[in-house]
Amino acid sequence: MTRNSAVLPLSLLAALTLGVSACGAAEPASTGSGGSGDSAKKITFIQGVAGDNFYISMQCSAEAAAKAAGASLDTQGPQKFDPTLQTPILTSAIAAGPDAILIAPTDVTAMQAPLDQAAAAGIKIVLVDTTLSDPSKAVSQISSDNVGGGKAAFDAIKELAPGGGKVLVIDNQPGISTSDARTKGFDDAVKSDPSYTNLGVQYAQNDVAKAAQLVTSALQKDPDIVGVFATNLFGAEGAATGVRQADKQGAVKIVGFDAGPDQVKALQDGTIQALIAQQPGTIGKDGVEQALAALDGGATEKKIQTGFTIITADNLNSAESQAALYKSSC
Numbered sequence: 001m002t003r004n005s006a007v008l009p010l011s012l013l014a015a016l017t018l019g020v021s022a023c024g025a026a027e028p029a030s031t032g033s034g035g036s037g038d039s040a041k042k043i044t045f046i047q048g049v050a051g052d053n054f055y056i057s058m059q060c061s062a063e064a065a066a067k068a069a070g071a072s073l074d075t076q077g078p079q080k081f082d083p084t085l086q087t088p089i090l091t092s093a094i095a096a097g098p099d100a101i102l103i104a105p106t107d108v109t110a111m112q113a114p115l116d117q118a119a120a121a122g123i124k125i126v127l128v129d130t131t132l133s134d135p136s137k138a139v140s141q142i143s144s145d146n147v148g149g150g151k152a153a154f155d156a157i158k159e160l161a162p163g164g165g166k167v168l169v170i171d172n173q174p175g176i177s178t179s180d181a182r183t184k185g186f187d188d189a190v191k192s193d194p195s196y197t198n199l200g201v202q203y204a205q206n207d208v209a210k211a212a213q214l215v216t217s218a219l220q221k222d223p224d225i226v227g228v229f230a231t232n233l234f235g236a237e238g239a240a241t242g243v244r245q246a247d248k249q250g251a252v253k254i255v256g257f258d259a260g261p262d263q264v265k266a267l268q269d270g271t272i273q274a275l276i277a278q279q280p281g282t283i284g285k286d287g288v289e290q291a292l293a294a295l296d297g298g299a300t301e302k303k304i305q306t307g308f309t310i311i312t313a314d315n316l317n318s319a320e321s322q323a324a325l326y327k328s329s330c
């Protein structure tokens with residue numbers, strides 16, 4: 001099923017202007033909310049990485065949905081977007097015996113076996129944001145239209161730099177379903193327009209400083225780069241820093257996935273031109289509802305696709321853009 005998955009028409013991109021930045025990873029989170037009594041359903045939410053505005057926003061709505069249903073929800077997350085750090089968190093969550101786990105798997109293959117084990121233990125698994133190579137054991141998977149988002153990013157760069165030229169992608173790491181799909185959507189779109197050349201994907205491992213360094217080096221080698229697509233919060237923050245360091249704000253257009261407070265600041269100061277805000281709140285709410293439906297023996301939706309909002313400096317103050325901004329806390 002697809003919900004709210006319409007990409008804003010490109011005509012709305014006519015108002016494109018600037019933006020970007022990010023947020024750092026935090027302590028492994030473990031916060032709880034809602035639900036009381038022995039009969040309350042227990043849900044654990046395992047983020048891709050703690051301290052990321054996208055997952056914080058998802059947590060807030062998941063907590064609210066759990067509370068409304070009389071269930072409890074506790075949230076945990078690794079300090080880095082890394083399956084070797086997420087696996088032990090999942091293992092101890094399984095040992096605690098929740099009724100359901102909502103999780104953003106940090107790798108399509110590395111998280112497969114531990115999640116299959118959780119499902120085999122009778123825990124209802126809902127994949128939120130990212131997915132697995134084989135998601136069949138999950139009761140539901142909910143994510144943005146990431147291929148469409150990658151294409152929308154290129155469409156935005158085209159509007160910002162209509163003359164064509166070289167474009168670059170700053171990504172987290174390979175093996176993440178969401179960003180792999182974003183880079184594919186972007187790359188396919190670039191290939192359809194011979195006036196642009198995709199210099200390819202560079203991986204920054206969610207490290208803002210590394211993303212900045214990749215962008216400054218790329219600009220030294222190819223000073224005529226016209227656009228950078230950053231596939232998530234941290235890549236966008238780093239790309240903005242790299243472009244600032246090269247003193248090329250505005251000359252190099254940055255389009256970044258996600259819309260945390262730092263990205264919005266960069267949009268306002270003109271370093272980033274467009275943000276593709278996902279709907280983490282919807283993903284979290286739907287995730288809890290799917291988990292509870294599965295626990296109650298009700299119907300679940302195997303796949304739910306959510307949409308996004310393209311935010312520019314010009315439309316930032318609109319009600320739609322304001323509603324799409326990510327939270328730093330609940």
Ligand code: T6T
Binds near residue numbers: 048234278
């Ligand atoms: O872009 C989101 C999320 O969709 C992706 O899977 C990982 O990075 C973010 O959490 C943003 O940092």
